[in-house]
Amino acid sequence: MRVVCCCTAFLLLILIPKACEGGNILVYPSEGSHWINMEILLKALHSRGHNITILRSSKSWYIKDNSSYYSAFTVPVENTLDQTFITRIVAEIIEFERGALPLISFLHMSVGMFGTFIDAHKGVGAVVTAMMDDSELMRKMKDSKFDLLLADPCWGGAIILAKYLNLPLVYNVRWLIAAESHFSIAPSPLSYIPITGAGNTDKMTFLQRVTNMLLHIITQIQNDLLVRLVYQKLTDKYLGPGHDFNELMIAADIWLMRVDFVFEYPRPTMPNVVYIGGFQCKPAKPLPQHLEDFVQSSGDHGFILMSLGTFVTELPSDITNEIAAAFAKLPQKVIWKYKGNRPANLGNNTLLVDWMPQNDLLGHPKIKLFVAHGGTNGVQEAIYHGVPVVGIPVFFDQHDNLLRLKERGGGKILTLGTVDKDYNFLKAIEEVLSDPSYRANMQRLSRLHRDKPVKPLDNALFWIEFVMRHKGAAHLKAQSYRMPWYSYHSVDVVLFLAGAMLLVLLTTFYLIRCIYTGMCKRKVKHD
Amino acid sequence: MRVVCCCTAFLLLILIPKACEGGNILVYPSEGSHWINMEILLKALHSRGHNITILRSSKSWYIKDNSSYYSAFTVPVENTLDQTFITRIVAEIIEFERGALPLISFLHMSVGMFGTFIDAHKGVGAVVTAMMDDSELMRKMKDSKFDLLLADPCWGGAIILAKYLNLPLVYNVRWLIAAESHFSIAPSPLSYIPITGAGNTDKMTFLQRVTNMLLHIITQIQNDLLVRLVYQKLTDKYLGPGHDFNELMIAADIWLMRVDFVFEYPRPTMPNVVYIGGFQCKPAKPLPQHLEDFVQSSGDHGFILMSLGTFVTELPSDITNEIAAAFAKLPQKVIWKYKGNRPANLGNNTLLVDWMPQNDLLGHPKIKLFVAHGGTNGVQEAIYHGVPVVGIPVFFDQHDNLLRLKERGGGKILTLGTVDKDYNFLKAIEEVLSDPSYRANMQRLSRLHRDKPVKPLDNALFWIEFVMRHKGAAHLKAQSYRMPWYSYHSVDVVLFLAGAMLLVLLTTFYLIRCIYTGMCKRKVKHD
Structure with a gap:
């Protein structure tokens, strides 16, 4: 086909009315990787002349109380969730995956995880209470005359605050309270839309459709009976009677959804959902000299990148030893983001790092493979740069994210608990390195992902400013949420x-x- | 809000891989206003270096067999639908609206209209048969090695041809066979999505929801039992057994939908639906001198534009006399597109024209009002230029189109059969001219419509070229159509x-x- 043969770029000029003074944006972010990617959006908004104010709790894990590009309102709280619970959960998951935990213990663990999850929502509820009861803070917020509340609604506080301050609401969203956010706003036929956690794709057998529906029913009951109650109580307390939390949640003006349809299975959507998946991705910048020297020393073999994300900082030593031993057998160089104890058998080809410029490494010409936990950010970055993946999912949506790559021939999935059995890890890496189809498939996904009329970040900025220009986006909101x-x-x-x-x-x-x-x-x- | 205060334009640069040689596009258009608007897209594609080939029947009403920007394959046919049936239907509708037709006659008329509609589909079937049986023509089409079939699927021939030639399929669409095309592809809850013809909005009472569902069931039965059968027979004949026409119809790669959500009520949509409503609109060019002189002579009163579209060329004389008399009473000047006999009482302020540069007149600073039949093109143009409307719907989707303007305060609707009663026409015009809210509302819709990250025409071109670059858009097609x-x-x-x-x-x-x-x-x- 002749249309593809040439890559002369063509500049399409699009006129976007520019803010001359800049808007005044209140931001209600979330923690962990959610904050890392919200920050990118905030920096871009700041560079376009907007004034950014963050809401954070005094016990925030990641969000600092000042920055060159935002000011902050800090809500003083006494307690917060202890981050070590994640290490405990990871250990339990590994035990279960090794068959060491019988089913009844697994159910006990699942209930325990869900309990932690409810506790987290209650913790958020305590922050909301502290905030709403702080009359001085609320007065300041009202006086600030914000134009917009930009929120990550994986917890529910922002939804109540937006209504209280009567502000247009824009979500930077992947999860909404306890479910993948599409399920809250768009019709979602369970016949071809897999529930996160079911391990299904969009092509399901009859029995897979049965498990899909069962899991959906269980999730709905959990959310309706437990999670939403936390927020409905707060809604009643601070907005007065007659407000349904669910209705407020769905009534946001614009949903900036952190996926795209190269990653996500095609499914019904709504006019006010804007897909910004991969908005954080950009061409690689040059590496720091020591990293550049390290990857150049790999010669034609290239290098492998390994990271299990923001939360999982250490693993049991038998697993890390097996991973280290496998890496040591490879001709490639390896950069491994890991904060735990140094494995005894770490090879000379492997560099342990606390932090790394992940995007720049993924975009480096010598990269051969990404060993990843399957967080949405990392998977989107692998797609953007066309790098094949060996995935070791831990929890949340990570298995489902990786499944989307695997099904499209872009990678393989291992189980954390059995990574150290039968050379599983080494075999998976060698297969993905030696079979060129993995790389070819990721490169194809990369071409599709990059071929958009508007770059995802520009799209996000456009719609945030659109909502400020028009004081909302009522004309894009379907009547469904009122029924x-x-x-x-x-x-x-x-x-x-x-x-x-x-x-x-x-x-x-x-x-x-x-x-x-x-x-x-x-x-x-x-x- | 400070964000809107300044209109300094900001140039967003977007890189679109450009075709260096241009693609080879086969086009299967439709007649009437559908062709007028397809032509705009084709001219734009041609100006971007693509080679355009049209499929037309030898009895085509509007589509010429040659042009500077396309070549044509002509399918020789002996018969075509007689255009005068439209005049007959209009006369019957007027009689019914005047109460002169009892209900039983109306039902008879409706059945007759539906019969005409089935006849039209059978006529299209005859063209498809003539085309597919013409081995020389089919060989030429195969030898042409097209990259894409671009079709207006309000009739079904293109769907069978695309499969036969194994070409990616892009729709320029508003109607699909016999229904508003959203109903074929996107989940459409009948609780807030009005069926065309029911006269409902997206906010329905219980009884309106009942009529909405009843009408949907009737339409479905009509289509499944009558219209689709015509095409299923052709599918079986030319594609062999095992192909479901419905499935082929839904499996198009991209749907360029000729509405947007300033016009259409917000509703679920799908990832491969691209909204290009108003793509034909553009800033007004200067008028021909005689028209400019005429509208300038209106002074501060400005002028009114009247058109009942492509199909309705004449009306009964009592109605035209009443319209002429009403216009004659106004201080405004009037430009009236009308091909019938000149009304006896036409005022000096009214100019009858055969054709007019509608977009340039609607964009003229002196325009005060658009008297329109409510075709999608005209309504989108009124929105683009922010001109209030007095609508006189005749048939098809026209009443529903106008309802969308009326409900948003941008116009009034009259009934063709009672236009001449009780000064209805004059009163409606005077009300819309004297109450500034109509104009303000249309200007608001215009601002919303124009505020998009990509212009609708650019979006259409992008996605047509996307399908050529990637040989389809399989990753955007949900699994639903295979189930x-x-x-x-x-x-x-x-x-x-x-x-x-x-x-x-x-x-x-x-x-x-x-x-x-x-x-x-x-x-x-x-x-």
Whole structure:
């Protein structure tokens, strides 16, 4: 096809009305990798002349109370969730995956994890209470005359605050309270839209569709009975009666969704959902000299990058030893982001680092493979740079994220608990390195991902400014969120029509019987 | 809000890989206003270096067999639908609206209209047959090695041809076979998505929701039993058994949808639907001198534009006389596109024209009002230029299109059959001219419509070229279209789960009864 043959770039000029003074944006972020990627958006907004104010708790794990590009309102709180719970959960998952935990213990662990999750929501509730009860802080917020609340709604505080301050609301979102956010706003037929955690793709067998529906029902019940209650109580307390938290949650003006349809399975969406997946990705910058020297020393073999994300900083030593031993057998160089104890058998080809410029390394010409935990950020970056992946998912959506790469031929998935068995780790790496189809598939995904009329970050900026220009985006919000479920699903109409049909049928039947009986009687008379 | 205060334009540079040689595009257009707007897209594609080949029938109403920007394959046919049927239908509608037709006659008329519609589909079927049976033509098409089939799928021929030639398929679409095209591809909850023809908005009462569902069921039955059969027969004949026409229809790569969400009510959509509503609109060019002189002579009163579209060329004389008389009473000047007999009482302020540069007139600073029939093109142009509308819908989607303006305060709707009663026409015009809210609302819609990250025409061009670059857009097509309806709607899963639940309940009940009976027996024994 001749259309692809040449890469002369063509500049399409698009006029976006520019803010001359800049807007005034209040931001309600979340922690961990969510904050890392919110920061990128905030820096871009700041560089376009907008004034940024962050809301943070005094016990925030990652969010500093000042920066060159934002000011902060700090909510004083006494307690926060202890980060070490993550290490405990990881240990339990590994035990389960090794078959060391019987099912009943797994269920116990799952309930425990869900309990931690509820505790986290209650912790957020405590921050919201501290914030809303702080009349001085609330007065300051009102006086600031913000134009917009930009929030990561994986916790629910921002939703109540936006209504309280009467501000247009824009989400930078992947998770909404306890579910993948599409499920809250767009019709989601369970027949081809996999529930996160079910390990299904968009092509399901009958039994997979059954598990998909069961998991959806369980998730819904959990959320409705436990998680949302936390926020409905806060809604009642601070907004007064008559406000439904769910309705407020869905009523956000614009949803900047951190996926795209190269990564996510195609599915129904809504007009106010804007896909910004991979907005954090950009061409690689030159590496620091010591890293550049290290990767150049790999020669033609190239190098491998390994990271298990922001949260998982250490692993049991038998696993790290196995990983180190496998790496030591490879001709490639390896850069491994790891904060735990140095494995005894670490090879000379492997460099342990506390931090690394992940995007620049993934975009380096010598990169051969990314060993990743499957967080959304990392997976989108692997797609952007076209690097094949060996995935070791830990929890949350990580297995499902990696499944999307695996199914498209871009990588393999291992189980954390069995990484050290039967040379699983080494075999997976060698297979992905030696079979060129993995790289070819990731390169194809990369071409598709990059071929968009507007870059994801520009799209995000456009829609945030759109909401400020027009004081919301009401014309893009469907009426669905205002309807009770039985009206939305037309249950009342179907029952009414079924009743009407039954009435017509019964009447017809009765009339026919009357006529028939009458005729018979007349016949008898005549006889 | 400070963000809007300044209009300094900001140039966002977007890199689109440019075709250096241009693609080879086969086009299967439709007639009337559909062709007028397809032509705009084709001229833009041609100016970007693509080679355009049109498919037309030898009896085409509007599509010429040659042009400076396309070549044509002409399919020789003997018969075509007689255009005068439109005049007949218009006359019947007017009679009905005047109450002169009793309900039974109206039903008769409706059945007749539907019959005409089926005849039209059969006519298209005859063209498809003539085309597919013409081995010389089919050989030429195959030899042309097209990269893409671009089609207006309001008739079904292109869908079969695309599969036959194995070409990626892009729709320039508003109607798909017999229904508003969203209903074919995106989940469409009938609780807030009005069926065209029901006269509902997205905010419906219970009874409106009942009529909405009834009308949907009737439309579905009509289409499934009558219209689609025409094409399924052709599919079986030319593609062989095992191909479902419906499935082929939904499997198009990209749907360039000729609406946007300033015009259309917000509703679920799909990743491969691209909204290009208003792509034909552009800033006004200077008018021809005689028109400029005419509108300038209106002074501060400005001028009114009237057009009832491409198809309705004449009206009964009592209606045209009333319209002429109303116009004659106004201080404004009037430009009226009309091909019928000149009304006897036409005022000096009114200019009858055969054709007019509608976009340039709608964008003229002196325009005050647009009297329109409510075709999608005209309504989108009124929105683009922010001109209030008095609508006189005739048929098809025109009433529903105008309803979208009326509900947003941008215009009023009259009934063609009662335009001449009680000065309805004059009163409506005077109200819209004197109340500034109509103009303010249309200007607001115009601002929303124009504020997009990519202009609709550029978006259309981008996605057509995207499909050529990547030989389709499979990654944007949901799995839904491959599923039988009972799987898509999870009917099988729900029945299975309900059955399983029943089994569990019955077993539990049976066990409890056994235990209870056992205990009772033992008790009796003990006693």
